[in-house]
Amino acid sequence: TSIMAKSKFEYVRKFEFEDRLLPNCWIVVRIDGRNFHKFSDKHKFEKPNDLRALNLMNRAAVTVMEEFKDISLAYGESDEYSFVLRKDTELYNRRGTKIMTYLNSLFTSSFVFFWKEYFNEQKLLYPPAFDSRVVLYPTDENLRDYLSWRQADTHINNLYNTTFWTLINKGGLSNTEAQERLSGTLSSDKNEILFSEFGINYNNEPVMFKKGTILIRKRIKIPDQNKSRLVIVPLYEDLMQDKFWNEHSELLEIKSPPCLIIIIAKLVV
Numbered sequence: 001t002s003i004m005a006k007s008k009f010e011y012v013r014k015f016e017f018e019d020r021l022l023p024n025c026w027i028v029v030r031i032d033g034r035n036f037h038k039f040s041d042k043h044k045f046e047k048p049n050d051l052r053a054l055n056l057m058n059r060a061a062v063t064v065m066e067e068f069k070d071i072s073l074a075y076g077e078s079d080e081y082s083f084v085l086r087k088d089t090e091l092y093n094r095r096g097t098k099i100m101t102y103l104n105s106l107f108t109s110s111f112v113f114f115w116k117e118y119f120n121e122q123k124l125l126y127p128p129a130f131d132s133r134v135v136l137y138p139t140d141e142n143l144r145d146y147l148s149w150r151q152a153d154t155h156i157n158n159l160y161n162t163t164f165w166t167l168i169n170k171g172g173l174s175n176t177e178a179q180e181r182l183s184g185t186l187s188s189d190k191n192e193i194l195f196s197e198f199g200i201n202y203n204n205e206p207v208m209f210k211k212g213t214i215l216i217r218k219r220i221k222i223p224d225q226n227k228s229r230l231v232i233v234p235l236y237e238d239l240m241q242d243k244f245w246n247e248h249s250e251l252l253e254i255k256s257p258p259c260l261i262i263i264i265a266k267l268v269v
């Protein structure tokens with residue numbers, strides 16, 4: 001191939017463009033399932049929240065984080081996952097397309113690879129695809145606002161979907177009737193419908209559905225042993241609050257490794 005390399009064809013390389021991402025910025029890669037409205041329908045997802053699918057998404061995200069150590073945090077909801085890379089990362093010389101496509105393809109192949117462990121007899125009917133984008137956030141505030149934006153989206157969608165599917169499954173409404181019933185309603189109206197008509201207190205809904213899944217690295221003490229281990233733990237917390245960022249202060253501090261010791265954490269199932 002050295003003959004080929006020196007050949008007259010080699011000039012085509014110059015058509016490639018430099019895509020080194022700006023230094024000092026947080027790198028966020030967001031992945032989202034292609035046409036999962038249909039995918040979830042074809043694979044008989046439970047509505048509004050299929051636990052198998054959410055756990056599988058989390059498993060795929062953990063696989064990506066295990067492989068790419070410069071990901072400090074990931075946030076997932078529905079058919080999407082956001083991965084945050086340390087702002088000082090030199091992964092692939094910060095080449096945007098390399099980073100984005102590796103994360104996306106490893107996520108997608110893991111989603112397929114682990115499918116059977118979560119869906120058992122429900123066969124994977126066709127190969128799913130995910131889109132992805134890479135976004136740079138220059139300040140810590142921008143990064144926090146980005147994650148708050150995604151978590152607010154989780155809340156709004158989940159409250160809507162929970163009310164929508166309750167009206168259908170327990171209230172006997174058709175899809176169109178439920179949609180009409182909810183059009184123009186505020187959050188408080190939806191809480192009220194759930195509570196007064198169906199005896200459901202939205203606050204008691206599973207926290208993963210309400211808050212999405214946050215994955216971060218923590219050093220865990222292994223019970224009965226004098227050892228500790230760095231693991232990826234799922235958290236279902238409000239990341240809009242300062243409290244979250246104070247408790248996990250290593251996330252925004254470039255030099256400090258995740259060293260907080262917590263007693264026990266349930267790993268992703």
Ligand code: ATP
Pocket residue numbers: 032033034035036037038040045046047048049050051053054078079
């Ligand atoms: P696009 O290709 O533009 O992303 P989409 O159909 O994937 O189109 P999204 O806005 O990404 O649209 O929404 C994803 C849809 O997938 C949700 O509206 C929901 O119907 C379905 N979905 C994803 N995850 C789950 C889940 N865990 N349980 C039930 N439904 C889910």
Ligand code: ATP
Pocket residue numbers: none
């Ligand atoms: P990178 O991650 O930088 O791409 P790489 O190890 O994948 O590293 P490549 O230049 O892409 O390096 O080369 C792919 C290598 O994979 C080949 O050198 C060869 O060793 C192996 N390979 C790929 N396809 C085949 C194949 N069909 N049969 C045998 N070996 C293969």
Ligand code: MG
Pocket residue numbers: 032
């Ligand atoms: Mg979309």
Ligand code: MG
Pocket residue numbers: 032033034035036037079
């Ligand atoms: Mg989608």
Ligand code: MG
Pocket residue numbers: 032033078079080
């Ligand atoms: Mg989506």
Ligand code: MG
Pocket residue numbers: none
């Ligand atoms: Mg290769």
